[in-house]
Amino acid sequence: RKEVEQDPGPFNVPEGATVAFNCTYSNSASQSFFWYRQDCRKEPKLLMSVYSSGNEDGRFTAQLNRASQYISLLIRDSKLSDSATYLCVVSNDYKLSFGAGTTVTVRA
């Protein structure tokens, strides 16, 4: 069983829509949680850290449920530029464990 599991999608949504997806992780000792974004054939880039209390960054909202060991990401008012693969990432030290990613395509 992989340490981080994600629905691969793809999620195809029109511009302006809200899209949400989540991931689950298996290591209850995980301490740090992130969402990274990866565009096609590009490197991963940090989108946002995820905190237990939930946090927002503009149109993006992340939630963490430690009891159920899942992390969610919600994108409001989707833009064409949001089309990418979103990688769920957990860590309990310096090492990052990545999910396989959820692909989101925003159409005009």
Added chain:
Amino acid sequence: GAGVSQSPRYKVAKRGQDVALRCDPISGHVSLFWYQQALGQGPEFLTYFQNEAQLDKSGLPSDRFFAERPEGSVSTLKIQRTQQEDSAVYLCASSLEAGVAYEQYFGPGTRLTVT
């Protein structure tokens, strides 16, 4: 400012050849990581350096893989006697801090194809 750079960006190797992949981290970053990303998968951890010390090589898939960072800056990942299953994108990342899951900045990767 300059980000993490990697070279070559693309490498085609015949099975059995040795390859060397280079990573130039962001200046001053203490931590350096190598990851392997297969098609359709997320990056998988290979090894971790804190300055010149290789503190974790638990992710290296076999003894054909070797990494070094002799002066605490540039790092090289070497793969000996390449096999087809080594075909992947090799990503290097650096971070300012040591020993914590601080933000990691990734390079563009080296796409290795073994024929």
